[in-house]
Amino acid sequence: MGLFQIKPDIHYGANSLDILRIMEIEKVFLVTDENMVKLKVVNRITNILKSRGIDAKIYSDVKPDPTDEEIIKGMLELSAYDPDCIIALGGGSPIDACKSMIYFTNKIKKAMGEYKKPKFIAVPTTSGTGSEVTSYAVVTTQSKKIPLSDSEMLPDIAILNPEFIKTLPPSIIADTGMDVLTHAIEAYVSRSRNLFTNTLAIGAIKTVFADLVSNFENPELERERIDLQIASCMAGVAFSNAGLGINHSIAHSLGARFHKPHGRLNAIIMPKVIEFNAQNKNAARYYREIAEALGFAPKEDAEGVQILAKAIKMRAAKMSIPGSLRELGIPEDQYFSEMESVIDQIENDMCTGENPRRFSRIEMKQLLTDLY
Ligand SMILES: NC(=O)c1ccc[n+]([C@@H]2O[C@H](COP(=O)([O-])OP(=O)(O)OC[C@H]3O[C@@H](n4cnc5c(N)ncnc54)[C@H](O)[C@@H]3O)[C@@H](O)[C@H]2O)c1
Ligand SMILES: [Fe+2]
Incomplete structure (x- = not known):
């Protein structure tokens, strides 16, 4: 039902x-x-x-x-x-x-x-x-x-x-806006996705792509600020119904240990999670659909996945979000020594159940290594 x-x-x-x-x-x-x-x-x-x-x-x-x-x-x-x-x-x-x-x-x-x-x-x-x-x-x-x-x-x-x-500083606009994007993209590819949630998710994704960087550069812009507030809410309705995925499971586990902003962690993790999940054929097709909704014209699913991952990286970089967990300042020793327990938490996080791709511990370890 x-x-x-x-x-x-x-x-x-x-x-x-x-x-x-x-x-x-x-x-x-x-x-x-x-x-x-x-x-x-x-x-x-x-x-x-x-x-x-x-x-x-x-x-x-x-x-x-x-x-x-x-x-x-x-x-x-x-x-x-x-x-x-x-x-x-x-x-x-x-x-x-x-x-x-x-x-x-x-x-x-x-x-x-x-x-x-x-x-x-x-x-x-x-x-x-x-x-x-x-x-x-x-x-x-x-x-x-x-x-x-x-x-x-x-x-x-x-x-x-x-x-x-109105009082939000640019760095929080950037972090929280990338959280919206993560909610919408994870909801769009989740196992419980449906036409209701897909429609809201795509609306939120398009708004973030159109308005977030301008709002970061100029927080005074009113139309952009209002639209991002609604996009955040739409993405919330989408993921409350469709669930999230491992992007959030990883961000939860790392956020609790290393105390970095939730949205910033999501932003750094997202491009690699998209490439990782695209090993699942359906997920790859959904990522391509997102790229198409954003106006790109990939010739095949794999190209759509790459375009989307790259477009997200570029937007994050424009808002001074670091490109890796190392650049974010997560200490290397602690990151690698605690990895097994990080993987335990990712496996047990309720968001993992809705992720489109199933994975082994070895595969997750590789992803976490790549993210550093
Ligand atoms: N319940 C959910 O569905 C859900 C979804 C995603 C994330 N989360 C959780 O939400 C938390 C993150 O929330 P967040 O990203 O909104 O940030 P936050 O509430 O942690 O706030 C971050 C900082 O921004 C400041 N701030 C907030 N609004 C401001 C404003 N208008 N002007 C100036 N400063 C302002 C806060 O005082 C704080 O210092 C994390 O714990 C995350 O795990 C929950
Ligand atoms: Fe979130």
């Missing part, structure tokens, strides 16, 4: 925060990070709540790649506060931290028979993880990144407001 879920209502554009002026809510728990507080981005929301006399409590102790400790601390505050609405504001890290708090708190409350689900609103400030429309959250524990998946974590409302991404 096929299932295509498009749950959150998506409010977008300049007036999208107006939904907060009319919703019936009384007590809001808001999860964000210190940057959003310092940049006063959070005030755009709290000012509206204040003007309505709605109580709000802010939890901002979330760092990039949220840890189990940050989540447990947040859960204690969330439970004690007992809100009727939860708002996650930030990049993937605060949104995922908030989702994880909801996931674990719900499990405990359900077991105790006290279940009352607050409204959940996600407001992304990067373009981005698409976390505002996915049922996934990624939690980091010591040297592991663990993806969780549960429809309980799907927000009820996503708010895409272009003002919230």
Whole structure:
């Protein structure tokens, strides 16, 4: 049985925060990070709540790649506060931290028979993880990144407001934009792909190719910024339904160990993963279709694969993203000495199941060596 879920209502554009002026809510728990507080981005929301006399409590102790400790601390505050609405504001890290708090708190409350689900609103400030429309959250524990998946974590409302991404510096625009591209390409070649997800994925891929480098070079460009925010969301809907692949499994394992930005890791890994997966005939055809959708005219699948991999490399280089894990600054000794455990994590990551190509440990070892 096929299932295509498009749950959150998506409010977008300049007036999208107006939904907060009319919703019936009384007590809001808001999860964000210190940057959003310092940049006063959070005030755009709290000012509206204040003007309505709605109580709000802010939890901002979330760092990039949220840890189990940050989540447990947040859960204690969330439970004690007992809100009727939860708002996650930030990049993937605060949104995922908030989702994880909801996931674990719900499990405990359900077991105790006290279940009352607050409204959940996600407001992304990067373009981005698409976390505002996915049922996934990624939690980091010591040297592991663990993806969780549960429809309980799907927000009820996503708010895409272009003002919230105005303060993004170029390097984060580059990293998070390449994350969008990875989501869309992995969804397009995944084992659970379908016409719904393919259409959204291709739309997101075309937008990233058309607008990301210009947005990196000139963050003031409004049309590009708005379109990338929507592309991020479309890629999120696509991969929430179709799944991802080993690009993300590798990025999860390396991100947890070496603490490098998620999107940057994805960008560096992507061209070689595309060549690796193209050993699967279907995947090679799908990569060629992507190249064709981007306006290239390959004569055969193998040429389409090469064109796509090269086009991605060129865009990454234009945005000063390094071309290898060595250039990214991952220490050689640790990388090679921990490789067996990296491969264990890649094999066990939930994203691996949707990857188009099956592989042996030796093949994965070769890919990881090539990536360095
Ligand atoms: N849930 C999912 O479906 C999903 C998908 C992909 C990645 N992820 C996870 O999301 C996390 C990465 O999220 P991310 O890439 O959005 O970055 P992030 O949330 O980690 O933020 C990166 C940095 O950008 C800053 N920032 C965010 N918005 C800003 C703005 N508008 N202006 C200025 N600075 C801003 C943050 O404060 C932070 O310092 C990783 O942990 C990754 O594993 C989740
Ligand atoms: Fe991602």
